[in-house]
Amino acid sequence: MTTASAGSTPSTAVPIDPSIQSVGHMLRNRIRETPDRRAYSFPVSHGASEETWESVTWAELGSQASEVAGGLMSLGIEAEERVAIASSTRYEWALANYGIMYASAATVTVYPTTVADDVAFILDDSGSRVVFAEDREQVDKLLGLRDSIPGVQTVVLVSGEVPDEVETSTSGWVITLEELRRRGREHLEAHPSAVDDRIDATRLEHLSTLIYTSGTTGRPKGVRLPHRVWVFEAHASEVTSNSGPEKLLTIDDKQFLWLPLAHVMGKLLLVLPIHIGYETAIDGRIDKIIENLGIVKPTFMGSAPRIFEKAYNGIATMMATEGGVKEKLFHWASRVGVQVFDADNGVGSASPWIRLQAKIGDRLVMSKIRERFGGNVNYFISGSAAMNTDIARWFGAAGMPILEGYGLTETSAATCLTRPYIYRVGYVGRPLEGIEVRIADDGEVLVKGPGVMDGYHNNPEATAEVLEPDGWFHTGDIGEMDSEGRVKITDRKKELFKTSNGKYVAPAQVEAKFKGLCPVASQLVVVGNDRPFVSALVTLDEDAVTAWAGRQGVSGNYREIVRAPETREMVQGYIDELNSHLNRWEQVRKFTILHRDLGVDYQEITPSLKLRRKVIHDHFAQEIAAHYE
Known part of the structure; x- marks a missing residue:
């Protein structure tokens, strides 16, 4: 292993009362x-x-x-x-x-x-x-x-x-x-x-918690987290969150x-x-x-991205069902609101006229949406998986910005956290105070600091594979860092695959982009390892697609709706739009709409809503094979 660095952040000590052990x-x-x-x-x-x-x-x-x-x-x-x-x-x-x-x-x-x-x-x-x-x-x-x-x-x-x-x-x-x-x-x-x-x-080094990784592949490993990590994480989260112009x-x-x-x-x-x-x-x-x-x-509330996707798609579906002036107002308020949110965060510009429209749109539309979420939300925190950037921008325009965070079980959850004053869409922010992050020569994100685990329980071999003697932890994630020290996670190292044409594909980014484009989507699973092209399995949100089907005159239960040619045509349109944003070798050439959604009970997704790709590939091997016949 190597800790050669293509980018790094310095570590700053976090003041902790020594009596807190x-x-x-x-x-x-x-x-x-x-x-x-x-x-x-x-x-x-x-x-x-x-x-x-x-x-x-x-x-x-x-x-x-x-x-x-x-x-x-x-x-x-x-x-x-x-x-x-x-x-x-x-x-x-x-x-x-x-x-x-x-x-x-x-x-x-x-x-x-x-x-x-x-x-x-x-x-x-x-x-x-x-x-x-x-x-x-x-x-x-x-x-x-x-x-x-x-x-x-x-x-x-x-x-x-x-x-x-x-x-x-x-x-x-x-x-x-x-x-x-x-x-x-x-x-x-x-x-x-x-x-x-x-x-x-x-004492700080006494064992506090054993969390077994959810096992997207293989037998789960027990992550040993002493009291030290929680005492540090609590103090570092407070210092980091309150270091800007406003306290979070x-x-x-x-x-x-x-x-x-x-x-x-x-x-x-x-x-x-x-x-x-x-x-x-x-x-x-x-x-x-x-x-x-x-x-x-x-x-505030912490969540996985899927909840924000479902919330947005539910609102968009409701507006589409209402139709008429309400739907037009929703899309107008969303468009001008996103333009102002982007401009306020360093992307593009917004004229005084656009800002005036956004204020009116906020009063007519966005304020009512905030009330649906309780009316007091200052921000949301998203972690566990990649957040679709379009949905993140919409929530920002609605006055409820999603602050992405990054961390693993092995780093006790919080390694990086974005804050409003350093917000950049698609980035998980800077490392918490007291944590160092490096980007290795192969793009892997490396982490060092008091929040890193002691090791895997009863598994010294697995510990040695990821934890250097000097404390650097190999996350298995591929990422990059900008000039402001903000980190962007592009994919899991082990999830990157190569087509038979020798081109690498990062599936998580493609999947997140699709779920932002298609308002009735539940999951997209990109496949194509050692195959001549990329294909996908698609599942649809039952409530959203049923509402869509009613507007299109398509009747029946979920299984009947997803088999309808109108549904296939609708999904194909979103796949085409997705492909327009991708490199040629990343584009989805074929897809299957599955007869049911993926589920925790089927062990196809973890309880934290991550895909278990091997299980999914095993369960739908026949559908995948048909893409390449």
């Missing part, structure tokens, strides 16, 4: 500083159709986390021993994590959609002794794996009661969260200083958090609020995101 220290400090401020709000169901949002203060959260920590201690959990969480995003996930941190144990994250074989590997490889399981479905999965996970001594059921037959057959192997907290209260009555003693004994993160902000907390970005968004003190509204139901934004009215 762990996430537990950070939470304890937050409770001392602002005990009565809201920490979390979350939905509570009161039946089939009724729910309310309830909240807890920092003091209440601390008390509950202490009970969880005490419960874990009563089960014999010691410092740095592993405790897993298999759950979707909800308040109890955050509570369990904070309790684990208070006990100075280490959180192991498990996506609830992870297949049983991988769950068994993760729990066994990590040495997890306790597992928080969200519901009966997760408990049943663990029951089926019990012989394969002999190290797991207790399963804590987060939601619902333990069925009698489970309690009888497992002799108390499964207990409820309420029971764990009850045991915790008893433990703390007998040992009042137990939580403080654990926190005081925890303050105690008066409000975050809406839906991201999978098993993902490293979600985990970071659990640490930032305990450092800064703002409220988090938490609910992981993806189908409720837009509705929840209108209810909780956050000032």
Whole structure:
């Protein structure tokens, strides 16, 4: 390996109070500083159709986390021993994590959609002794794996009661969260200083988190993240975000958090609020995101690009359905708004007349769109995959700029972050304070700093492949850096492929561009490795294409709509437009519209919405082969 550099950024030290040695220290400090401020709000169901949002203060959260920590201690959990969480995003996930941190144990994250074989590997490889399981479905999965996970001594059921037959057959192997907290209260009555003693004994280099990579290829690897990375990331994120003319993160902000907390970005968004003190509204139901934004009215939200694509396409589809003056106003306001946004960020120009039109368009159109998102959004944060530049520019024109970030599980989420005053469309911004980035001679992005992992759990060979002895981490991403130190990610090194004509193709950039052009698109999967030309698999957003079909007089269900010649003609038009922006060897020559969308349940996309290309190629091998017959 080499660290030869084609471009680099200097590292600046981030001031951190030496008394802060762990996430537990950070939470304890937050409770001392602002005990009565809201920490979390979350939905509570009161039946089939009724729910309310309830909240807890920092003091209440601390008390509950202490009970969880005490419960874990009563089960014999010691410092740095592993405790897993298999759950979707909800308040109890955050509570369990904070309790684990208070006990100075280490959180192991498990996506609830992870297949049983991988769950068994993760729990066994990590040495997890306790597992928080969200519901009966997760408990049943663990029951089926019990012989394969002999190290797991207790399963804590987060939601619902333990069925009698489970309690009888497992002799108390499964207990409820309420029971764990009850045991915790008893433990703390007998040992009042137990939580403080654990926190005081925890140090920066003690293991805090094991996150297993989602496994787009091969068996997942456990990334070892000590407390050091979270303490650094929280402080560096604050310094970086507030280094410009306006502060992006303050105690008066409000975050809406839906991201999978098993993902490293979600985990970071659990640490930032305990450092800064703002409220988090938490609910992981993806189908409720837009509705929840209108209810909780956050000032910011982190997301994967797919959510922004769906939101934009939903609005565009609604305007097209309305038709007439409303549709024309929408497109006019979008066009002049984007022109002004581009001009304000160094691209092109906008005359006083265009700026006046944009102000009118904002009052008539964009202000109403902002209300759909709660009316208080200052910005969004996008990570995990490439963001389509046209959609990013539209959100900027709507007064809700998308600040792209960049990082990996191995770099604890935040490596680079763009800010409004250095915004450049398509770039992920400059590295955070305290992080160095280099571009190697082959274009690979290299990272060094306190946010880099310790290595892969039980896998020194894989660690040596990516982590240099002097601390430089090889990301596997291809990128470039401009004169202002802003980084642009162009593709994954391993995803670049070469056609049989010897030309390299970067599929992610082509895919992102198409999803920005086609308002009914869900996914485009570019293929062509060792093939004579590039082809693609296309899936369509069911709601958007059904609305389109209704306007075109095309009837039927989703499968019937995607087989209709009118649909094929429509998609071909967008493919032609896409090809007009591509080099000849990148252009999509043939495509198939699939009969269904790609799904997490099929293991075709990760829970963080990244494509698992090998699985997709295996599942649709027949369709791909037909392109080259």
